[in-house]
Amino acid sequence: MNTFNHRVTEEQARQRIDKLLAVLNPEISRSQVQSWITKEHVLVNGESVKSNYKCQAGDDLKWSVPEVESLNIDAENIPLSIVYEDSDLLVINKSKGMVVHPSAGHQSGTLVNALLYHCDDLSGINGVERPGIVHRIDKDTSGLLVVAKNDKAHTVLSEQLSKKKIKRMYEAIVHGEIKHESGMIDAPIGRDPKDRQKMGIVDEGRPAVTHFNVIKSYLDYTHVECQLETGRTHQIRIHMKYIGFPLVGDPKYGPRKTMDIKGQALHATVLGFTHPRTKEWMEFKAEAPTYFEDMLASIEKMY
Template sequence: MTSFQHIVTEEQAKVRIDKLLSELNPEESRSQVQTWIVKEHVKVNDEIVKANYKVQVGDEVEWSIPEVVPLELTAENIPLTIVYEDSDLLVVNKPKGMVVHPSAGHQGGTLVNALLYHCKDLSGINGVERPGIVHRIDKDTSGLLVVAKNDFTHVNLSEQLAAKKVNRVYEAIVHGEIPHSTGIIDAPIGRDPKDRQKMGIVDDGKPAVTHFKVIESFPDYTHIECRLETGRTHQIRVHMKYIGYPLVGDPKYGPRKTMDIDGQALHAKVLGFTHPRTKKWMEFQADAPAYFAEVLDYIEKLY
């Protein structure tokens, strides 16, 4: 752990602490700086502060940068369900329970470990820890992901995502009977100020839009389809909780009493995009895993 100090000048006054520290540490991303703040590695006048604290002239800022522990990425012979593959990309159907890329708590058994065994060429834009990963889905969410084999493909797919040109449709089962057949949830998502391990609806969050439609409804549950217009962390889980219909099985955003199905009932079933090289529209579909039908069958028998 290396520590640093800085006294805020007049020119720096009224700037958010995370912005100031990202300027003082140009080699670090703002999200990395925010991680230091969450982990209480940052103090102002010897007090812990939040990322939105605005510094004042003369404030004494002290921060510590943790030593980086490099992850050892190893290729692992883990079975993959590959829906499509060519020289530029591949589309995989990730199983429920698999983490997308290694982290401090998951150094093995991830999708990246499996990809490294299957494919030697992956894009390097997201660094050595996330080769080829253009977008993610949560550990306990199953479904379709596109992986880039080179930087050209990675940049193009990322631009399509940013421009909302990628079609991403999910299937979910939620608590409560939704009284209307369709809906649009437009609410900004950011870190929950009361629990930094969660996301929430916050005024200064990033724009987030989810379109949903009802597939089948029951007195206490609803089977729905969601289309993402944006792709924020935990977006569907947060949005459905926000409107009062949290996902079945969700340990983070669901009700205290929910089904024990090892995580939220959420599946990325449709993925469509323009192929970066051929410029042809490609769309893929993967049926929800067997447990979805089992849960729906259980719900039907309740009534």
């Protein structure tokens, strides 16, 4: 078991234990946290509790994550665009169309399959299907993400993620002309009650904040830069739709009539974090892929 400790702050008091642990472990689902609680892998002041326990300031939380099982996922010799690598981590520029980790229907060809071929060491905190994965980006979103090679690096990076200290900026092309230079979208995101295959803006959802700046606007399209304050599933896609500017090419949240680019026009262009060992601030940039630039060029020609 990998064991972790946390003392509840005044700001975190009165939150449900399962909700707080899901925030402290950004890549673990709330249902997985509830499973830990049921199996008594979570203790509060040395005692087991139920998932609906309301935390109090000063509570000593201790939780144990089961050891990684023997991997049944095949290592595959898939080319990777490695922006940076050292003994603790890698920064990958993921291509559009690549799934980050295996799941139902995607047992091969994922980033994890490629990482297992490239690396002998990946952290085991996220279990057998997601070794090393600190955070994810969608299959059809390209761009930067960080991968941890050991549990210590993973823990430190996950803590930065939960405390909103990792810089994540994206470029997107959306439908419609945004006529103001910048904005902030603060709307909670959760599972869509009408369609469990989608996420949506729901009152009881998890807090989600996106900041955006207009790079250039056209009559029917806008090129925007988005910065994540939180990292909910499909956050930019949902937030931009919420304010009336869905992403071009988005098959799930976009309009029926959109460009056929096999997925949303979204690229993770900037990633910054404090290195878990050296404590040095590191920032990386990946230029938008060719398809993205070609689409911008075609929009320019329209106007």
